[in-house]
Amino acid sequence: MHSGDFFFQAFIYLMAAVLSVPIAQRLGLGSVLGYLIAGVIIGPFGLRLVGQEGEDVMHFAEFGVVMMLFLVGLELQPSLLWRLRLPILGLGGLQVLVTAAVFAVIGIGLRVSWQMSLAVGLILAMSSTAIVLQTLNEKGLTKTEAGQASFSVLLFQDIAVIPILALMPLLAIKDGAVSLVAANGVIFAAAEQTAEQGAALPAWQQALLVMGTVVGIILGGRFLTPPVFRFIATTRLREIFTATALLLVIGIALAMQQVGLSPALGTFVAGVVLAENEYRHELESDIEPFKGLLLGLFFIAVGASINFNLLIQQPLLILALVIGLAIVKFGVLFILGRFFRMDLSQSFLFAFALAQGGEFAFVLFSFATQNRVLTPTVAGPLVAAVALSMMLTPLLMTMNDRFVQPHFAVSEDEREADEIDDNENPVIIAGFGRFGQIVGRLLLANGCQITVLDHSPTQIDLLRRFEWKVFYGDASRIDLLHAAGAAQAKLLVVAIDDREKILDIVNLTRKHFPHLKVLARAIDRRHAYELIRRGVEVVQRETFSSALDMGVEALKLLGVRSYKANRAARTFKSHDEEAMYEIAVTEADDSAILARSRQLAHDLEQLLQSDNRDLIGEDDRAWDISELRKDA
Amino acid sequence: MGSPNQILILFAHPALEKSRVNRRLIQAVQGLDAVMVRDLYEEYPDFNIRVKVEQDLLLAHDIIVFHHPFYWYSCPAILKEWQDLVLEYGFAYGHEGIALRGKKFLSAITTGGGETAYCRQGSNVYTIRELLVPFEQTARLCGMDYLPPFVVFGTHKLREQSEIAKHVEDYQTVITALRDDRIHWDQLPQFKVLNSNLDRAIRKAEVSHHA
Numbered sequence A: 001m002h003s004g005d006f007f008f009q010a011f012i013y014l015m016a017a018v019l020s021v022p023i024a025q026r027l028g029l030g031s032v033l034g035y036l037i038a039g040v041i042i043g044p045f046g047l048r049l050v051g052q053e054g055e056d057v058m059h060f061a062e063f064g065v066v067m068m069l070f071l072v073g074l075e076l077q078p079s080l081l082w083r084l085r086l087p088i089l090g091l092g093g094l095q096v097l098v099t100a101a102v103f104a105v106i107g108i109g110l111r112v113s114w115q116m117s118l119a120v121g122l123i124l125a126m127s128s129t130a131i132v133l134q135t136l137n138e139k140g141l142t143k144t145e146a147g148q149a150s151f152s153v154l155l156f157q158d159i160a161v162i163p164i165l166a167l168m169p170l171l172a173i174k175d176g177a178v179s180l181v182a183a184n185g186v187i188f189a190a191a192e193q194t195a196e197q198g199a200a201l202p203a204w205q206q207a208l209l210v211m212g213t214v215v216g217i218i219l220g221g222r223f224l225t226p227p228v229f230r231f232i233a234t235t236r237l238r239e240i241f242t243a244t245a246l247l248l249v250i251g252i253a254l255a256m257q258q259v260g261l262s263p264a265l266g267t268f269v270a271g272v273v274l275a276e277n278e279y280r281h282e283l284e285s286d287i288e289p290f291k292g293l294l295l296g297l298f299f300i301a302v303g304a305s306i307n308f309n310l311l312i313q314q315p316l317l318i319l320a321l322v323i324g325l326a327i328v329k330f331g332v333l334f335i336l337g338r339f340f341r342m343d344l345s346q347s348f349l350f351a352f353a354l355a356q357g358g359e360f361a362f363v364l365f366s367f368a369t370q371n372r373v374l375t376p377t378v379a380g381p382l383v384a385a386v387a388l389s390m391m392l393t394p395l396l397m398t399m400n401d402r403f404v405q406p407h408f409a410v411s412e413d414e415r416e417a418d419e420i421d422d423n424e425n426p427v428i429i430a431g432f433g434r435f436g437q438i439v440g441r442l443l444l445a446n447g448c449q450i451t452v453l454d455h456s457p458t459q460i461d462l463l464r465r466f467e468w469k470v471f472y473g474d475a476s477r478i479d480l481l482h483a484a485g486a487a488q489a490k491l492l493v494v495a496i497d498d499r500e501k502i503l504d505i506v507n508l509t510r511k512h513f514p515h516l517k518v519l520a521r522a523i524d525r526r527h528a529y530e531l532i533r534r535g536v537e538v539v540q541r542e543t544f545s546s547a548l549d550m551g552v553e554a555l556k557l558l559g560v561r562s563y564k565a566n567r568a569a570r571t572f573k574s575h576d577e578e579a580m581y582e583i584a585v586t587e588a589d590d591s592a593i594l595a596r597s598r599q600l601a602h603d604l605e606q607l608l609q610s611d612n613r614d615l616i617g618e619d620d621r622a623w624d625i626s627e628l629r630k631d632a
Numbered sequence B: 001m002g003s004p005n006q007i008l009i010l011f012a013h014p015a016l017e018k019s020r021v022n023r024r025l026i027q028a029v030q031g032l033d034a035v036m037v038r039d040l041y042e043e044y045p046d047f048n049i050r051v052k053v054e055q056d057l058l059l060a061h062d063i064i065v066f067h068h069p070f071y072w073y074s075c076p077a078i079l080k081e082w083q084d085l086v087l088e089y090g091f092a093y094g095h096e097g098i099a100l101r102g103k104k105f106l107s108a109i110t111t112g113g114g115e116t117a118y119c120r121q122g123s124n125v126y127t128i129r130e131l132l133v134p135f136e137q138t139a140r141l142c143g144m145d146y147l148p149p150f151v152v153f154g155t156h157k158l159r160e161q162s163e164i165a166k167h168v169e170d171y172q173t174v175i176t177a178l179r180d181d182r183i184h185w186d187q188l189p190q191f192k193v194l195n196s197n198l199d200r201a202i203r204k205a206e207v208s209h210h211a
Helices: A003-026 A030-042 A054-075 A078-083 A085-109 A114-125 A129-138 A145-171 A180-186 A192-199 A203-234 A238-258 A263-274 A280-304 A308-313 A315-339 A344-354 A359-370 A376-417 A436-445 A457-465 A478-483 A499-512 A525-533 A544-557 A562-586 A593-615 A618-623 A625-631 B022-029 B051-059 B077-086 B133-141 B161-179 B185-190
Strands: A427-430 A450-454 A470-472 A491-494 A517-522 A538-541 B007-011 B035-039 B063-069 B104-110 B150-152
Touching: A003 A030, A003 A280, A030 A129, A030 A280, A030 A376, A054 A129, A054 A238, A054 A263, A054 A280, A078 A085, A085 A114, A085 A145, A085 A315, A114 A145, A114 A315, A114 A359, A114 A376, A129 A145, A129 A280, A129 A344, A129 A376, A145 A263, A145 A344, A145 A359, A203 A238, A203 A263, A238 A263, A238 A280, A280 A376, A280 A470, A280 A478, A308 A315, A308 A376, A315 A344, A315 A376, A344 A376, A359 A376, A427 A436, A436 A450, A436 A491, A450 A457, A457 A470, A478 A499, A491 A499, A499 A517, A499 A525, A517 A525, A525 A538, A525 A562, A538 A544, A544 A562, B007 B022, B007 B161, B022 B035, B022 B063, B022 B104, B022 B161, B051 B077, B063 B161, B104 B133, B104 B161, B150 B161
Parallel strands: A427 A450, A427 A491, A450 A470, A491 A517, A517 A538, B007 B035, B007 B063, B063 B104, B104 B150
Antiparallel strands: none
């Protein structure tokens, strides 16, 4: 492929995404459906803009799924995972077994061999991790009961892919000569291309290798990454930090593939290990954009790979398959949901969310066909049905939102109430240098929980030693603010020392988190004007108050009594602040620098004159005895 | 009925967040028509009282209320500071100090000790009226009418919500009656404490304006 071609392809994919996703979003269909439709439109059965390369893209795009699982892992503290062990094994295990059994029985009823029926059942039991998590996330449902249950089931399915792959060769009907050794070999093969490598080693060595790799990831994640990240962070090059994060994910994916495990599972484990890491937020926000785009690419590829020829040839069959698939899965999930004591609204959400085929089905179908478990004539329509069912999911979810959930409005409210996330703190302090520290210490000393963002690694290390909650990162990035919980926080204290960055943060916050009250450090008076014009709730000039205190001390050394000096300073302060707000507002559209500086000089002159008047006498009339004496 | 009396309540409590009685009293009058509650500790945490602002407020109101817990036979520090600064010579007293003349003055206070503590035999020896003499004389020097004080005695012993509720209701009654001019002004001198017998001090609110 020469570069012109590559650019053209990239252009088409990006164009499709940019055009269709916002439209889908606006129609309330969510981004996933937007991507899928974009894929259909540009695919071989639409505009034929991307075609034969579809499969290659698919392969590359699966990387998006890998990234997603890494991020999911990052969100999951090991303690949460441990708490979920019951739903993962119980709910997830039952879902796979019961769904597979129902499909198998249907297959046998249709006089298909039991081997084929079981294989199809197992494959169709899989749901789409990518679509479900993305959709739940977009709708803000990940922390609901149904969201957690969905996650548990998906996690179980991702793990179950491995034994299912191992089972496939045993189900082969025509070629009974599949040896046990070969079957053992593929136990650890998650992707078909690694099957040969896996088969090359005896099973026990393979097992040892797998264990070693997983333990390596866990130990490396715990002990090796913190110093490495710290070192990288000291370079203060953001792109190198991003590169490190990507390197980590790709490296783990590669290692897992080498030993024949699912790369997605590997990065998931790595994510969980790093969930307690101090650089978690930064990692998250660095990987997030890549994940989003690659997942989008993946969805586009799924859309493009739907075989519309089959659909045209056998429309009724495929329609029946899609509907049957959705109904069986929905039924099993709904009953399991009730069985596991989810309330009705959550059971509906849970069943609607997972009632589709998954991306692993594509891998498993092709693997099963290669192993002659299934014939292409059987697999073809099923693959099309799975792809269509994936497209159906966002629609089903929207339907659930519009028509089903409104019936449970009351229980919905109750759920909302106990969902309060006490993980995130009410105050975020951006910048923890000489200014932010003072604010933070006062708040902490008064029992107020704070989240600190700072981009000085040395600072972070020191604070962490005192067990403070501190995160590494550049606070002028909206994604990092998001990760630090800006959506839930009440106050944002902007205490960094970079004039432009402070304004950037204020602009971004005003736009994305309008509820957040902003307290900003102003570098000087001019900077304060800028902040006031942006409607910042509290503007504090960084050196003003301490300089004022020093002025008081100076007055005292000159022989002014403490109390008088102190009152003089307070008066000065309120005059100065009033004037500052007045000028900031009246001069809002004065952009010429020259005019402003002239104005500032003039202001200063006026201020000094008024100080002269005010500070002597006026306020102290109450203690002026000459007036009284006159009267006496 | 003429236009309502404008009431300015100067409220001083340094630890309102810990208050059981005063917080509820103040809530009961906050937001009433023609009543302005000015929380001095909230307004001036640095005690830097803006004299001009305060004097303008005094001019704009007909009835001035000092509302505070009774601290050491007087008011909390900020209210004393307020008096020292705002009630200036030439404004509130002296030859030309006639700004407050004809306005009415009310003390609304809470005491920890019970009513019996405020008599010759009690631990405070003096009656509450005697102890409030500095406020009474301040009002007189400013040419203001001094009303019998509104006193909630024995706040330490008010345990039940219902016990507090009675005083809260009384306070609201007194303030609205002052606002709407429903006080039997001529009866007042016989009361030691305004809220000792509200039925005699206050005319019932007219249900309808007009027959």
